[in-house]
Every structure is written in structure tokens, then in C-alpha cells.
Amino acid sequence: MKTMYWKDDLLYLLDQTILPHETEYLVCGSYQDVITAIKTMVVRGAPAIGVAAAFGMVLAYLADEDMEKAAQEMKDARPTAVNLFWAVDRIMASDDPLKEALLMYEEDMDTNRSMGRHGAEVIDDGDTILTHCNAGALACVDYGTALGVIRAANAEGKNISVVCDETRPVLQGARLSVWEMQQENIPVKLIVDGAAGRLMQEGAINKVVIGADRVAKGGVANKIGSLMVALAAKRFNVPFYVAAPKSTFDYENSIYDIEIEERDPVEVLGFAGCFAAPLTTEVRNPSFDVVPSDLITGIITEDGILEPF
């Protein structure tokens, strides 16, 4: 099942807001549809947002829209994942937007497989790997970054298992990563986010592999909770890897200068449609945090394993 596909001048997005219990594609016929899908997280995950945005720009082009305006609106959809800006700029620089978007779609799949091959080298037979959020096939066109590394190690015949943080408040770990691992028959356990430190303290985790929304000067930005996982990993000497394609690299900015998205308080006030806290409660809901370079063992890319910069 693909995260997205292009057919007859329409973009089909697997609706990640209703997974894993329902599998439906949302059809986007305009660039505004794609912006809404990115904002509402029908499509999410840095590489998937990038490729979806590229096709969104193709829809703008086919409808003879003002491309500069469409590009700005598309870039405003979510602020943290750099792939969004990278993808829009790439389409804007191209003479043939559709050809470029289809190339990006193919590149994403190739890149993830290369990343998987490199990343599998640091995974040992018998490892239990903790992952946070969903950096899987669903966060890309296919295969995944962090979960791509796990898929590759599994395909090499390594006997591995996975622990997924549930990843409050949107539950990408519980809803998406667990589901992906189950589809491949890779042994997987689900924990609440607060249990990650405890499992490391018990010696139950051998490696951490997560994805990134942006690799920048001084570290990486990834889903909220990644910093706490990295701190615990440092304390308990668990190697902490980030798997990210070069399209996620931002060589211009420091990780402390980029915008961290704050999402709707409603996500935090309750759970699965039921409110838990008093409705008048003040909420902070940063969607990402920043892991400094000194907590990162290595960055797994399509070109090999790099040091953070």
C-alpha cells in the first residue's frame, strides 16, 4: 500500500488520520486540497510532506494558478520539516513540474532503500530497537527512513524486535509504526512515551533509531519526545541513531533558529475524541523538539553514516 500516488492528474493520499482501522485514499484535485491534507496530517512525515507538496505544485501548474502565490501558501502549511521547502523550490526551478515530481517520488523510494542498507550495518542480530513517532513507509512514499533501517536489517535475516513509543498526542507510534511492523511480521511492542527511560534502564533496548524533520547545525529536529529519548539513551549508553535523507538537511540554519510548530491545544486536552483535562486548561503543544549533536551517535543517510554537524 502506497502512501500516495498520482493518477489522471489527481493526487491520491492515504488518509493517515484514520489508520490503522480504516484505509481510505483522499483525492486531491487542487493545490489547496494538498495544503489542507498537510495541515490536517492526512499526509505527514517529512519526506511524504515534501513529495505531496511537489504534486500539489503540479496541480497548481495544471490549473494555471499563480505559482509564486501557490508556492508561498504551500510553504506555510507546516513550518518544521525542511522537505516541504526543498520540494516546492525544486518544482519552482523546474521546466516540467510533473516530470520533476514523479522523479522525486522515485528518488524517495531509492533513497530509503540505500539508507536502509547503510543503517542495517549498525543493527546487530538480537537487537531490540526503540523508535519514536513514525519514520516509516507512511512518512515517505514507501519503505521509510528509521523503519527502513529496521526493514533492511530484518530482510538480512537479523533476529530483531522493535519497541514503539506511542507518541502523544497524535499517536503516530501506536497507530502507524506498530501497524507497519505488524504488516511485515517484525516483532513489535508498544509502550507509553514515559516508559522509554525505564526500558533502557532495564537493559531492554540496544539501539534507538528515529527519523528527522530537519538536520541542521547543532542537531536534529524531530517529533516531540525525541529529546527525552535521546537524554535517556545517553544516560544508559544506548546508541542513538537518526535516519534522514539529504533532502532533510538544512546547512544554513542552526537547529535553535528554526520554527517549531505548535499545534491545536485540543490534541493535548483529550485522547481519541474524549476530553480528559478541564476544557479551560492552558496547553502548550510543541509538535517537535531538538536533539543536540552530542546526544547523536550517527546520522544514517543514503550516502552512509555521517557525523552530526
Ligand code: MRU
Ligand atoms: O508530525 P509528523 O507526524 O509529520 O512528524 C513526523 C516525524 O516527526 C518523523 O519522525 C519525521 O518527519 C521523519 S519521517 C521519515
